[in-house]
Amino acid sequence: MFSPKTSERIAFAFLTLAIAIVVAFVFTIIFYITSNGIGAISTDFLTQGPKNRMTEGGIFPAIVGTVFLIIGSMAVALPLGILAAIYLNEYAEEGRIVWIIQMAINNLAGTPSVVFGLFGLAMFVKYMGFGASILAASLTLALVVLPVIIRASEEAMATVPPGLREASLALGVTRWQTVRKIVLPIALPGMVTGAILSVGRVAGETAPILLTGAAYFLPRLPTAISDQFMALPYHLFVLATSGTNIAATRPIQYGTALVLLLIVLGVNFVAVMIRRHYKKKMRW
Amino acid sequence: MLKSTRSKEFAIESLLLAVSAVTVVILILISLFLFGEGAALFKDIPFLDFLTGKNWYPTSEPPIFGLLPLLLGTLLVTAGAIIIAVPLGIASAVFISEIAPPKVAEILKPIIEILAGVPSVVYGFFGLVVLIPRLQQLLDLPTGQTALAGSIMLGIMALPTIISISEDAISAVPDFLKEGSLALGATRWQTIYRVTVPAALSGISAAVMLGMGRAIGETMTVMMVTGNAAVIPGFPGGIFAPVKTMTATIALEMGEVPQGSEHYHALFAIGAVLFIITLLINLIAEAVKRKYRFKVGS
Amino acid sequence: MVTDTFAEGIETEITVMELNLWYGAKQALKDISVDIPKNSITAFIGPSGCGKSTFLRCFNRMNDLIKSCRVEGDVLVGEDNIYESNVDVVELRKRVGMVFQKPNPFPMSIYENIAYGPRIHGEKNKEKLNSIVEETLKAAALWDEVSDQLDSPALDLSGGQQQRLCIARTLAVKPEIILLDEPCSALDPISTSKIEDLLMELKKDYTIVIVTHNMQQAARVSDYTAYFLLGELTEFGETRQIFEMPREKSTEDYITGRFG
Ligand SMILES: Nc1ncnc2c1ncn2[C@@H]1O[C@H](COP(=O)(O)OP(=O)(O)O)[C@@H](O)[C@H]1O
Ligand SMILES: [Mg+2]
Numbered sequence: 001m002f003s004p005k006t007s008e009r010i011a012f013a014f015l016t017l018a019i020a021i022v023v024a025f026v027f028t029i030i031f032y033i034t035s036n037g038i039g040a041i042s043t044d045f046l047t048q049g050p051k052n053r054m055t056e057g058g059i060f061p062a063i064v065g066t067v068f069l070i071i072g073s074m075a076v077a078l079p080l081g082i083l084a085a086i087y088l089n090e091y092a093e094e095g096r097i098v099w100i101i102q103m104a105i106n107n108l109a110g111t112p113s114v115v116f117g118l119f120g121l122a123m124f125v126k127y128m129g130f131g132a133s134i135l136a137a138s139l140t141l142a143l144v145v146l147p148v149i150i151r152a153s154e155e156a157m158a159t160v161p162p163g164l165r166e167a168s169l170a171l172g173v174t175r176w177q178t179v180r181k182i183v184l185p186i187a188l189p190g191m192v193t194g195a196i197l198s199v200g201r202v203a204g205e206t207a208p209i210l211l212t213g214a215a216y217f218l219p220r221l222p223t224a225i226s227d228q229f230m231a232l233p234y235h236l237f238v239l240a241t242s243g244t245n246i247a248a249t250r251p252i253q254y255g256t257a258l259v260l261l262l263i264v265l266g267v268n269f270v271a272v273m274i275r276r277h278y279k280k281k282m283r284w
Numbered sequence: 285m286l287k288s289t290r291s292k293e294f295a296i297e298s299l300l301l302a303v304s305a306v307t308v309v310i311l312i313l314i315s316l317f318l319f320g321e322g323a324a325l326f327k328d329i330p331f332l333d334f335l336t337g338k339n340w341y342p343t344s345e346p347p348i349f350g351l352l353p354l355l356l357g358t359l360l361v362t363a364g365a366i367i368i369a370v371p372l373g374i375a376s377a378v379f380i381s382e383i384a385p386p387k388v389a390e391i392l393k394p395i396i397e398i399l400a401g402v403p404s405v406v407y408g409f410f411g412l413v414v415l416i417p418r419l420q421q422l423l424d425l426p427t428g429q430t431a432l433a434g435s436i437m438l439g440i441m442a443l444p445t446i447i448s449i450s451e452d453a454i455s456a457v458p459d460f461l462k463e464g465s466l467a468l469g470a471t472r473w474q475t476i477y478r479v480t481v482p483a484a485l486s487g488i489s490a491a492v493m494l495g496m497g498r499a500i501g502e503t504m505t506v507m508m509v510t511g512n513a514a515v516i517p518g519f520p521g522g523i524f525a526p527v528k529t530m531t532a533t534i535a536l537e538m539g540e541v542p543q544g545s546e547h548y549h550a551l552f553a554i555g556a557v558l559f560i561i562t563l564l565i566n567l568i569a570e571a572v573k574r575k576y577r578f579k580v581g582s
Numbered sequence: 583m584v585t586d587t588f589a590e591g592i593e594t595e596i597t598v599m600e601l602n603l604w605y606g607a608k609q610a611l612k613d614i615s616v617d618i619p620k621n622s623i624t625a626f627i628g629p630s631g632c633g634k635s636t637f638l639r640c641f642n643r644m645n646d647l648i649k650s651c652r653v654e655g656d657v658l659v660g661e662d663n664i665y666e667s668n669v670d671v672v673e674l675r676k677r678v679g680m681v682f683q684k685p686n687p688f689p690m691s692i693y694e695n696i697a698y699g700p701r702i703h704g705e706k707n708k709e710k711l712n713s714i715v716e717e718t719l720k721a722a723a724l725w726d727e728v729s730d731q732l733d734s735p736a737l738d739l740s741g742g743q744q745q746r747l748c749i750a751r752t753l754a755v756k757p758e759i760i761l762l763d764e765p766c767s768a769l770d771p772i773s774t775s776k777i778e779d780l781l782m783e784l785k786k787d788y789t790i791v792i793v794t795h796n797m798q799q800a801a802r803v804s805d806y807t808a809y810f811l812l813g814e815l816t817e818f819g820e821t822r823q824i825f826e827m828p829r830e831k832s833t834e835d836y837i838t839g840r841f842g
Contacts, residue, residue, distance in 0.1 A: 008473035015383060018375030019392065022447070025440050026398050029410050080303055087300035093649045097301075103570070104308040110494070110566035111559065112501025114531045115314070118538075118555040122317040126543065143310055150307070163686035167748070170642060171699040171755050172676030174289060176296045181702065182688060197401075204403025207503040207535050233405040233504075240409050241508060250413070257409050261402065268401040272394055290670055 033257050040255025053244045059256050064221055065229035066203055072138025073202050078195055081149030089157040090179050109147035116144050117211035125212055132213035135225040140208045145198035152194020156187040189278035193271045200267040206233040232260045322553035328546060340514040342547045349550040353516045357527035358500055360517045364435025365442055365499040370492055373446030381454045382476055400444035408508030411437040416509060429511030431527040437505045442495035449494060453487020454480060486575050493569035497562050507532035530554050595620035595789040596641060601655035610636050612813045623781060623790045625800035628810035634793040638761050642678040643671045679752035681762040685744035687736035692728055695736045695747055699755040714754050722750035723780050742773020762792040778803050797837060801825050809833045
């Protein structure tokens with residue numbers, strides 16, 4: 001039909017078009033949210049609570065809630081995830097048990113976040129009696145990001161050259177000390193990157209907290225981990241779909257979306273920068 | 285001293301194994317709670333009625349819990365998303381790994397990672413305020429909140445998964461295969477679609493499966509843009525009408541149900557079905573990927 | 583197998599008795615018995631894949647790290663049977679140090695590389711650590727080259743310097759035996775001869791076992807030579823005898839370069 005050279009040109013044009021569309025999506029989304037949200041952001045918006053039945057005022061309690069969730073879920077998921085990754089990468093030998101653990105991690109990674117929400121509701125809120133609370137939601141989010149942290153840490157440790165472990169073991173150093181003194185320091189930047197990425201994930205997840213303790217509106221900031229909380233993503237959802245005056249509060253919605261986007265993308269940016277920086281410094 | 289370092293090492297290893305096994309325990313607990321809470325529904329309602337019921341009227345008197353409209357809603361939206369994301373995603377992956385100069389590829393990759401980072405509620409919000417009014421106008425619909433809107437947004441959201449995993453698979457194709465083809469006088473494009481892409485096919489299939497898994501499990505976005513009407517979607521007209529997915533049903537209705545009610549258990553039953561579907565998708569993707577690793581290795 | 587009877591009065595450091603080793607179903611070492619003399623350099627030679635590294639790694643039980651690996655037989659280091667079940671491999675590896683084919687300094691400073699072992703083994707005294715670093719670097723003939731840059735990264739050193747650093751790092755743990763697995767194969771001739779001189783110096787205080795694929799090296803530095811073929815120890819004896827009057831045809835063929 002066409003000469004090979006011509007069909008190549010046509011095909012490459014289509015491939016270029018495809019990537020152009022994808023990149024256009026990215027910029028369109030960022031552009032819309034930024035250009036519409038920037039006007040809403042002010043010191044008051046960031047430091048005040050919602051006012052007048054959430055048609056005015058700021059998003060401070062939602063920011064606080066999100067920060068609490070990040071701290072709570074990371075406090076649980078980071079140690080668990082890193083220890084599990086150490087086992088899988090440094091101790092485990094191929095075998096049935098390891099295979100089962102790896103499959104479990106893969107499946108946790110693929111489980112929809114709303115299913116985690118259901119589980120959190122049944123297990124933490126009801127069965128363990130934590131109620132709708134920061135605690136229940138943090139634990140639920142910890143499960144959501146656990147596979148992310150394990151995978152990232154494993155990947156980071158896999159970049160440590162095997163020769164260094166051998167060298168350390170050959171000096172009569174135990175495996176655990178080798179992990180602590182050689183493997184972890186070298187893998188640290190990669191592990192930090194993974195941890196930061198999962199912070200972004202926690203900040204943005206909505207479905208799990210919707211079922212485990214996020215509140216529509218709270219007059220006070222939470223003071224205990226057994227309190228309910230407001231959170232940025234849920235706040236945006238509420239304002240955009242069931243607020244008092246949805247059309248009139250669009251600027252607040254855009255502003256909230258922008259703050260959320262900035263947190264998540266800022267966190268991703270930092271992670272990418274750390275990865276870049278240390279990739280350059282690696283010398284083997 | 286001799287004994288103590290050894291027993292300490294053994295204790296550490298055991299502890300680490302125990303922590304790793306927590307992942308398995310969590311998965312088991314998820315199954316137990318989901319199936320346990322879901323199964324309670326079937327004391328009153330036959331399982332088959334739930335699975336094949338054509339109506340979801342959870343608050344009527346008596347309530348009717350038929351999964352079909354929700355399941356079909358999920359399938360329709362997901363199918364649409366896949367139709368959008370697969371060609372775009374694979375083409376982008378081919379572009380990044382085979383055509384773009386390395387410098388350009390290094391710029392494109394983080395841009396695509398941004399897509400993976402944007403929270404689903406932000407996608408939902410974007411769909412709600414930007415996409416929906418335009419869809420309504422453009423297609424002259426009574427409402428823009430349609431299965432189509434859900435498909436478009438989920439398609440975008442599935443892109444980073446499909447692109448990055450396909451790209452890994454394509455880059456893993458050994459150079460000698462490509463060089464062999466080029467040496468025979470094939471153009472780069474002929475090499476790509478005759479040699480490279482077929483060699484990476486199982487990896488690409490796994491990428492599509494995982495993208496599909498992401499689309500099926502997505503909640504907030506679909507909930508905000510698909511209108512949430514629990515009706516069995518017509519075909520093909522249903523694409524332009526509101527639908528309600530399984531995920532959206534759980535998230536929307538859980539807030540209002542009394543604990544222990546039939547409705548409560550019905551939502552868990554939906555969750556259990558969802559869990560099984562995504563579990564199967566993951567297992568298949570894993571099996572497909574394994575096959576491809578084997579191929580490249582030998 | 584043919585072995586010399588050594589002159590009276592030579593002390594044995596490592597005694598191997600009927601050692602067999604398998605990787606899975608594949609036997610890599612067959613029925614090896616040998617006595618390795620103290621305060622001397624023993625070279626392992628033979629075509630690649632014949633089991634030299636595998637045998638060397640039996641002496642500090644590095645083979646334990648390979649799951650498919652199974653060992654039968656006895657290895658005595660000094661008086662202790664190291665394959666007995668109550669042996670602590672960590673303690674064993676303090677006594678039996680190892681230097682690898684590819685220099686593998688840790689991504690730390692020169693100082694930290696050497697202090698790493700002693701510190702983990704409980705040495706906290708800063709003065710003491712300083713003197714260990716200086717002594718071992720001197721013993722490894724590296725002190726003059728690096729004494730003014732102890733805090734710079736070890737990875738900045740040349741390959742030959744890195745390998746001497748790895749030797750110093752091993753000495754810092756105060757082993758009795760040093761195992762070296764083709765330590766010069768990645769180095770230039772000048773670095774190689776520095777390391778050879780160093781080994782000759784070190785044998786006064788240590789028992790040294792070195793794997794090499796370089797015949798001249800074996801002839802130059804070693805007192806005893808073991809020739810391996812296909813997992814068997816074909817011939818073992820004083821280096822002079824092995825090179826001048828090999829008793830086995832295959833040893834002679836290998837040494838004179840007819841195969842391998
Ligand atoms: N980790 C291992 N797993 C399986 N087989 C191995 C392993 N290491 C070495 N071998 C096999 O054991 C034999 C001896 O290897 P090696 O001791 O490395 O030989 P050399 O050092 O003399 O070159 C070879 O056939 C090699 O393939
Ligand atoms: Mg070797």
